Amino acid sequence: MADFQTIGQNHIRVDALDKVTGKAIYAGDVYLPGMLMCKLVVSTHSHARIVSIDTSAAEELPGVRAVITGKDYPDARFGSGALKDRRVMAVDEVFYIGEPIAAVAADDEITALEAVELIKVQYQGIDKVVDPLEAISTRSSDVHPDLEDFEGYGFALGGNNCTMLDADRGDVDQGFKDSDIIVEETYHTQPISQGFLEPMACVADVEANGRLDIYASTQGPYQVRSQLASVLDMAIGNIKVTAMEMGGGFGAKLRLAFEAFPALLAMKTGRPVKLVNTREEAFTLNGPRLETNIYLKTGVTKDGKIMAREARSIFDVGAYLGAGPNAGVGHGLGAYKIPNFKLRSYGVYTNKIYVGSYRASGVADMTFATESHTDVIAHKLGMDPFEFRLKNALSEGDTAVNGSTIPENGLMETMAALKERMGLPKKLTSTPKEARGIGISVGEWRSGSGPSTASISVNEDGTVSLLTGSVDISGSDTSLAQIAAEALGLRLDQVVVAKRNTDMAPFTGPSGGSRIVYSQGRAVQNAAEDAKSKLLDLAADRLGVPVEALECSGGSVYVQDNPPQSMDLGQLGRMSLSSRGGPIIGTSSLSSLPYAPVFNAQGAEVIVDKETGQVRVTRFVQAQDIGRAINPMGVEGQLEGGAVQGIGRALSEEILIHKETGEVRNPSLATYLMPLSVDMPEIENILIEIPSADGPFGARAVAESPGFGPPAAIANAIYDAVGVRVKTLPLSAERVLAAIQGNDDDEYTVDADELRAAEEP
C-alpha cells in the first residue's frame, strides 16, 4: 500500500467541534431582524377541484403581513425528474391530502397559525385512485388527464403510467427454455420515510436590489436555485442559496422543496420570512418513498447457472414523479451475470403525496426482492445460497445492465471476507421457543458522478483554502480536505474548508448518489495537483532549478537531491502575490467519471420468537469495497448508519397510508418506528480496498450501498430459522407469526397476472 500522510487515517471531522458545542447553524437556527413566520394551508382532499379560496379574514387579522395562493405564482410547471408535472402550489385542483394551497406570513408563528385557520377553501371532489395496481389498470380514473401535455412526456405510456424504463439483452424466451428450474415470485415493499432528524427549514430574504437570499436545508443548493428561478420566473443570477448545516437529508432534500413559499412572501413583504416544517409536515409535505410491487421470473440450470430473468417493477410515485423508477431496471439483476433479460419498470400516479429520493431510491426495494429471490432459487436447487451467488457473480470484463464493461472491483473480496468473518456455511442452534438463523445478501451500486468543481488557493502563510460548492452531508468536507492535504503534502489543519453559497462557489451537482468523495474528491485532487504544479513552477523559477528536480511535501518545495535548498509554501504564497502568474489558485472542473461499481456483502444472524413472530438481529456483518478509505472512521460511520436504516426498513418502518384517501396515518416519530439504540446490534464492518481507476487515491463511493442488503439478509435469516418466506416489508412480528402459523394469506400477496396488467399496451 502506498505511503499516505493524511488519508487512510482517522481524523476528527472538520465540523465536529461546532456540532458538539451547539455552534453549528442549521437553517432553522437563522433569526433575522424583522423576520416573519410562514405557515401553510394544505389540501384536506385527495383529489378535488378548488372551487374557491377565501383569504379575506386571514388578511384582516392583525399581525398578518401577506397571504399567497397558487395564482400568485407564474403559470409554470416544474419537475424533480424528467417530467415537468408539478406546480409549486395548487391552482384550481389538488391531487393529494397535504398539498399546499396557500401560505401566510405573520409577525409570529401563533398569528400565522390563526390566519391559516381563517382561510376557507371550498372543494368539489373528483374521482381518485390510491392503489397503484388499480391506478395502472384500465378501470382507473386518471390522476393527471393532461399528462400528454407535460414537458418530458416522452417516457410515459399514458393513463396513470407516467414513466416506463426498460432494458433487454439476449433472448429471454430461449433462456427460459434452456433452464431446468423456473422461479416466479412477487415481492412488496412499503412506503417509507427518510427519517431525517431536522425538519426542513428555510429563511428567505430580499436584498435592496431585489435579489433573493435563501438560507436552506438542502443537499442541492444549485438545484434549489435553478428550480426556484423557474417557478418564480427569475434569473438564476438573482438568487443566492446558502446551504446551511444539514440535519440529515438522505435524498429528501435534493431539490426544491418549499423554498418558493417564504421566497414569494419575502418578495411581497420586503421582510425576511421563515418556514420550518413541523414533524407532521416532514411526513406529509416532503416526498417519502411509496410502495413498490416487484415481479421476478428467473430460469436456472440444474447446476446453478442463471439463464434468464424477467422483472417487472411497479413504483407508486404518488401525485407527481418526484423521483424516477430507475432502480427497477438498473437493479433488476443484482450482482450477477444473467445472459438473457427483460426488465421493465413503471412509475404510476396515485392520489398520494409524491415520492422523493431516499438513499439510492428504489434500490433497497429491488435488492430485497432480488436477493430474497436469489435465496429461494438456491434452496430450490439444493445449493448453498453463498455458493450459488458466487457461481453467478459478476466479474471484471462482464457487461453491466447499463451496458458498461465491469472494471476491476471487489465483489469477490467482499464475499470472501463475509464468508470468513461469519464462518459460512453455518447452522445456528435453536431452542423450541427461539429459532436462530443466518442470512446473507449482496448490494451493488456505482460511485456517483456528475458535475464537480473545486478551487484551492495558497495563502500567504502556506495554508490553503479549499472551495467547493458541495454540501457536506456525510463528513465529506473532512474527506475533501484530507484529499487536498495529501495531494499537497500538507497536514489536515493546514487546509481551510470554506463555508460557501451559490454566489461564491462554482456550480456543482447535489450531494447525493454517493458522488461527493468519488467525483468531487477527484476535482479536489485535480485542483490540488494544479496548485502544486504552479507552486513548483514558481519555486523552480526562484531557485533556478528545473521543475522535475523539485518535490512538494511537508509544507515546502525542495530540491530532491538537496533538500535544504527549499522554499516553504508560505514564502511561495507571499511571492506569488507579486509574481508574473499572480496569486496561486489551482482549479478543476469535470462533468463525469467512468463507472466504478461498489459491492457490499452483508450477513445477519437473527432470533425469531416462534410464539410472537418477533425478530431480533443479534449480529450484523458487512464487507464493502470502498476503494480507498479516505477517513476510515467516517467510512465506518456511513456503513453503520446505512445498515441500521436498512434494518429499520426490514423490521419496523412503514408509513401507513389510508386505503381510501391516501392520507398518511402515522405522521409522527412515535408511530413511524425507526431503530433506537436499544434495538441495534453492533455492526461489524470490513473495509475492502480495491482501488478504483479514477476516484481520488482510488476511492469509491460509500454511503448508499450499506442500506440495500439488510431486508433480504434478514428475510433470508428468518427463512433459515423458521423455514418461512416473508415477501412483504416490513418483516413485522404479525407478518412473521402469520407465516409461521401457515397463514400466508398476506394482504399484499400480488398475483403475477395482476402485475402483467402493467405490460405496455
Added chain:
Amino acid sequence: MKKQLQITVNGELRQALVEPFYSLLDTLRDEMHMTGTKKGCDEGDCGACTVLLNGKPVCSCLVLAHSAHDGEVTTIEGLAVGQDLHPVQKAFAEYGGLQCGYCTPGIILSAVGFLESGEEPTEENIKHALGGNLCRCTGYSKVIESVMVAVKATEKATG
C-alpha cells in the same frame, strides 16, 4: 397573556416574557436565541431538544417554560468551560459519535445526565439511557462507543 419568567441558563440568570403555553424549547430558541438545542419533533419523540433541568435530562419541548421558572437549565452551549470540552463532547468529536449533528446536542445531554445520575455506566445501561434519543445517521455504534470512552476518561480523571 405573556408573563415574565426567570431561569438560570448555563449559570446565567435569564429573563423572558412568554405566553403560558410556551415550551422551554421555544423559549430557549425563539426568545433567547440559544439555537444549540434542536427541535426535531416538538412532541417528545426524538430527544433532539434534551436539556438538563435541575440536573435531569428532559425533552424541553414537553416542559412548559413557566414550570421551569426559577429552575436551572444546562444546554449544549453550557457544557464546555472556555475552550475545554466536557469529556462527553470530546469523546463524540474524537470517536465519530456524530454525523449530521442535529441529534447530537440532545444525545450529549442525555449522556451527561446519565453519567451524573450515578447509575452504573454499563453499555446496556447507556443504551437504555439514550433510548429516547433518535439518531438517523450513525446507527448508534459510535454513539455508544463515544459515551463509553467518556466514562473511562471520567473514571481516570477522578481516579
